[in-house]
Amino acid sequence: MATRHKGSSREVKALDAYIKLMRAAESVSARLAPGLASAGLTVSQFGALEALYHLGPLCQRDLGRKILKSGGNITMVVDNLEKRELVERVRGESDRRYITVSLTKQGRKLIGELFPRHAGAIREEMCVLSDAELEKLGSLCKRVGLKDKA
Amino acid sequence: MATRHKGSSREVKALDAYIKLMRAAESVSARLAPGLASAGLTVSQFGALEALYHLGPLCQRDLGRKILKSGGNITMVVDNLEKRELVERVRGESDRRYITVSLTKQGRKLIGELFPRHAGAIREEMCVLSDAELEKLGSLCKRVGLKDKA
DNA sequence: CGGCAATAGTTTAATATTGAACCATCTTAA
């Protein structure tokens, strides 16, 4: 049996850290969502706009990878952003499978105004930690997030 | 302008830590979900069963607070668990507004078998960190999660 | 007692989310 004292204690620590990680993420998200909702955006919509804002036009596949969402989902998120004329789709010329999504003038304006405000709200949420603690948290999270990648 | 060097650097650190926190949570969730799906459970369904397993019968309001979901959502999650006869609802006698949700025999059996397996999968996900790092991550996450509570 | 505010759940509408099936397009290999 692999679970003796030490193993068991380790399992508890792993579980405990996992639960706190999830709680922290959910609870920060929940506190941030109203700020985005007040601009009429969901978290995914904001994520998509933000990716386009900072990375430039992307095809839907790449957009999906950036915001960690499935292909089927991206179709809907982009649909909804397109309805509000915040983004536009352009079918690729050389390879007609690709659809490049880019910000419209309105979309750029919205995310350009919203992003700094949202970033400020994030800083407020994280302000319980010191600079050093933020870095520590970041580096630990990064390792957990990247497990079995790269 | 409030953003001078120091403030700006702090904002970047907060944002960076926030993004890594979210990525870690999403990516661990995503890697864990298939294990639950193979038992036919979603993350929320598992969360509900697990709460009932470790805390005993709960009314829907309390269940919602435990798994951080809205009231309307709990109705659906419990509906789906009830359809599969994993939980049962009992209307309160003294106060008929409350509905107590408890595990059925089948539900207890399922979560009793699944929980250890899931806990093992979680340990696997967290195993990139040492014991001390797990504790550090837990304590940092806890403080972020509890901000403006208690 | 009688009405009213508070509380627990449900329903509804909108969006999210995934996986699977499906269509269109491109690439490759026979």
Add this chain to the structure above:
DNA sequence: TTAAGATGGTTCAATATTAAACTATTGCCG
């Protein structure tokens, strides 16, 4: 060149998720 396989998107069915409107029940206060 054509058939097969890979790739990008869409559609569909199921569940999730929330906020808001709504129902039922309780408690309180005048």
